[in-house]
Amino acid sequence: MDFKPSKLLANRHLQTLYPALFHRNSKLPFEIETFTLSDGDFVDCYWLGRDTSKSIVIVFHGLGGSYRSGYIGRTMETLSRNGFSTVLMHFRGCSGRINLHPRAYHSGDTGDALEWIEEVFRRYEGARVHLIGFSLGANMLLKLLGTHKLPIVSAIAISPPLDLALCADRINSGFSRFYQSIMIQNLNRFVLQKFQHHDYEKLIGLKKHEVAQIKTFWEFDERYTAPIHGFDNAKHYYKDSSALYYLPSIATPTLLIMAQDDPVTCIDFVPPNLSSSIEVEFPTQGGHVGFVGGGAFGVYWLSKRIVEYLLNS
Missing domain, CATH: 3.40.50.1820 (Alpha/Beta hydrolase fold, catalytic domain)
Known part of the structure; x- marks a missing residue:
C-alpha cells in the first residue's frame, strides 16, 4: 500500500x-x-x-x-x-x-x-x-x-x-524551529503547572522565572528532562534513550x-x-x-x- x-x-x-x-x-x-x-x-x-x-x-x-x-x-x-x-x-x-x-x-x-x-x-x-x-x-x-x-x-x-541529539539539532534549524517553538512553549507550560506542587529550584536548581527563557530542546532537556529523570545531562539522556x-x-x-x-x-x-x-x-x-x-x-x-x-x- x-x-x-x-x-x-x-x-x-x-x-x-x-x-x-x-x-x-x-x-x-x-x-x-x-x-x-x-x-x-x-x-x-x-x-x-x-x-x-x-x-x-x-x-x-x-x-x-x-x-x-x-x-x-x-x-x-x-x-x-x-x-x-x-x-x-x-x-x-x-x-x-x-x-x-x-x-x-x-x-x-x-x-x-x-x-x-x-x-x-x-x-x-x-x-x-x-x-x-x-x-x-x-x-x-x-x-x-x-x-x-x-x-x-x-x-x-x-x-x-x-x-534524539541529531533530532534536537535538526528541529533547531530552518522552518523546523517553528515546530520547536510550539512544542517548547507547551512543555514550559506543563512544567510551570508542576511548579504549583513541587519545588524544582530545590530539586534540580531550576527557578520558576527561568522556565520562560528555555527556547530549545537542548535547553529544556538539559535543565528539566535530564536532571529530574536521573540523567547527568542532555547528552547522557539522548544517548540512553535514542x-x-x-x-x-x-x-x-x-x-x-x-x-x-x-x-x-x-x-x-x-x-x-x-x-x-x-x-x-x-x-x-x-x-x-x-x-x-x-x-x-x-x-x-x-x-x-x-x-x-x-x-x-
Missing part, C-alpha cells in the same frame, strides 16, 4: 500541519481507567471498544499528545471499526491531569509502558496484543522492544526521532514508517544493521506523522496502513 500525497498537500510542512490543524474532533466513547504505577503515581488509559475476545492494540502518543490528538482519534476509531479493542496509555501528566511526582515522562521512558503491558497480559491471558507508537511514543516503543522480550504479536512505529541503539535487538515483527521529508527526524538516522524483524517503509513524502493522501482535501493513508498491517500480522 504505497503512499501518494494529496496534490494540494505535497509539501513536508503541509503534510505535518494539516492533520494537526484540520482534524475532526470526534467525541469517541472512551472508557477511562486510571492505572496506578508501582511508584504510586498514575497514568490514565483510554479504552475504545474493550472486548477480551478481540485483539488488543496498545497505543502510545507523541510529545504532548493525548486522546484529543487527531492522529490518536483517527487511529483508534479506524481500528475499532475493524474489530480491534484499543487502549491509549497516556504518559504521565498528558491526559489533562497533572501526575503526582516531580518527574514526568521522556522519549526513553519504558518503565510505565512495561508495567501497563504486563497488566494487560495479566488480565487478559492469551490475548493477541499489538503496539503502536507515534513520534516520541514510537521511539519509546522501539527502545522497549529492543530491551525486553515480550509476547507481542506485532508493532508499528511511526515517525520516531531515532537519534531508539537507534536498540534497533538491532528487536525480535518482535515491527513496521517502521518514516517519511523522507520529515522535518523533525530523518531516515539518514536509520542504521544499516537493522533487525530482520523490522520492515521499513520510507515514502518520499509524508511529513511528520502526516501521510495525507487521496484527493484534494486528503485521505488519511496512515490509519488505513496501520489496519492493513495489523490484520495481516
Whole structure:
C-alpha cells in the first residue's frame, strides 16, 4: 500500500500541519481507567471498544499528545471499526491531569509502558496484543522492544526521532524551529503547572522565572528532562534513550514508517544493521506523522496502513 500525497498537500510542512490543524474532533466513547504505577503515581488509559475476545492494540502518543490528538482519534476509531479493542496509555501528566511526582515522562521512558503491558497480559491471558507508537511514543516503543522480550504479536512505529541529539539539532534549524517553538512553549507550560506542587529550584536548581527563557530542546532537556529523570545531562539522556541503539535487538515483527521529508527526524538516522524483524517503509513524502493522501482535501493513508498491517500480522 504505497503512499501518494494529496496534490494540494505535497509539501513536508503541509503534510505535518494539516492533520494537526484540520482534524475532526470526534467525541469517541472512551472508557477511562486510571492505572496506578508501582511508584504510586498514575497514568490514565483510554479504552475504545474493550472486548477480551478481540485483539488488543496498545497505543502510545507523541510529545504532548493525548486522546484529543487527531492522529490518536483517527487511529483508534479506524481500528475499532475493524474489530480491534484499543487502549491509549497516556504518559504521565498528558491526559489533562497533572501526575503526582516531580518527574514526568521522556522519549526513553519504558518503565510505565512495561508495567501497563504486563497488566494487560495479566488480565487478559492469551490475548493477541499489538503496539503502536507515534513520534516520541514510537521511539519509546522501539527502545522497549529492543530491551525486553515480550509476547507481542506485532508493532508499528511511526515517525520516531531515532537519534534524539541529531533530532534536537535538526528541529533547531530552518522552518523546523517553528515546530520547536510550539512544542517548547507547551512543555514550559506543563512544567510551570508542576511548579504549583513541587519545588524544582530545590530539586534540580531550576527557578520558576527561568522556565520562560528555555527556547530549545537542548535547553529544556538539559535543565528539566535530564536532571529530574536521573540523567547527568542532555547528552547522557539522548544517548540512553535514542531508539537507534536498540534497533538491532528487536525480535518482535515491527513496521517502521518514516517519511523522507520529515522535518523533525530523518531516515539518514536509520542504521544499516537493522533487525530482520523490522520492515521499513520510507515514502518520499509524508511529513511528520502526516501521510495525507487521496484527493484534494486528503485521505488519511496512515490509519488505513496501520489496519492493513495489523490484520495481516
